[in-house]
Amino acid sequence: MPELPEVEGYARYFAQHALRQRVARVRVRDERVLAVRKEQLVRALRGREFTRVRRHGKHFFAEAGDRWLHLHFGMTGDLAYYRDAKDEPRFARVVFDFDNGAHLAFEDIRLFGVVDLTTSPEAYIEEHALGPDPLDATFTLARFRDIVAKRRGAVKSLLMSQDVIAGMGNLYADEALYQSSIQPRRTADTLRDDEVRALYTSMRRILRDVIARREKGGDWPRRYLTMHREEGERCPQCGGTIVRTVVFGRTTYYCKSHQR
Ligand SMILES: [Zn+2]
Numbered sequence: 001m002p003e004l005p006e007v008e009g010y011a012r013y014f015a016q017h018a019l020r021q022r023v024a025r026v027r028v029r030d031e032r033v034l035a036v037r038k039e040q041l042v043r044a045l046r047g048r049e050f051t052r053v054r055r056h057g058k059h060f061f062a063e064a065g066d067r068w069l070h071l072h073f074g075m076t077g078d079l080a081y082y083r084d085a086k087d088e089p090r091f092a093r094v095v096f097d098f099d100n101g102a103h104l105a106f107e108d109i110r111l112f113g114v115v116d117l118t119t120s121p122e123a124y125i126e127e128h129a130l131g132p133d134p135l136d137a138t139f140t141l142a143r144f145r146d147i148v149a150k151r152r153g154a155v156k157s158l159l160m161s162q163d164v165i166a167g168m169g170n171l172y173a174d175e176a177l178y179q180s181s182i183q184p185r186r187t188a189d190t191l192r193d194d195e196v197r198a199l200y201t202s203m204r205r206i207l208r209d210v211i212a213r214r215e216k217g218g219d220w221p222r223r224y225l226t227m228h229r230e231e232g233e234r235c236p237q238c239g240g241t242i243v244r245t246v247v248f249g250r251t252t253y254y255c256k257s258h259q260r
Helices: 004-017 038-045 121-127 141-149 155-160 170-179 193-216
Strands: 023-028 052-056 059-064 067-072 077-082 092-098 103-108 114-118 242-247 250-255
Touching (some): 004 052, 004 059, 004 077, 004 193, 038 067, 059 121, 155 170
Antiparallel strands (some): 052 059, 059 067, 067 114, 077 103, 092 103, 242 250
């Protein structure tokens, strides 16, 4: 499932391949991914160029004239840029044909993805009440501290609420809590200041680390909890026991010994 680091990868891929080329044709091969009328999408993008990209949480935006294309990758969304029409992915749902003969496909096997238009990323973020992106420059420790202080729920549910922080999925929430030695059920307002700082730092470090590794095609480090998500596994950090539970309706793993 594409998480924030994967969507960052798609944004870089889009920027590297698909900017500054005139869109000659927009082909909608399956309308089920559209959250906008097909005619509207075609009319807004045909004849335009994509000029810049932006990512916010797991949402992707590309500017084209006075509109922005918005993509959400759902569970199986992906992008493919290719020259030869016979390389069109089998599950291409929307394809942009460029003047230079190249194509960009939004593919999505399971159809949980979304393709639509918005007037600006800011308008979309506001309309959908999305919280700040954890890697955005405006997401400072002071801002995070403020968010945490106001919440009484389990800290894991705070990390995963898209209206609080946009783009932290289940694995990343567990990993950030693991690396900052915080038990997922702790209520946010009981976190000490050093714990809030540790959580803020590890959350951002993990996301950046995975983005960088993903670019090089590398795997997650062995010291990460993500590599040990199994009941009874040994904790690579302290040798304790990894336990499985459910928090915020999601399967949660943590170390019984060092996460307090
Ligand atoms: Zn441990």
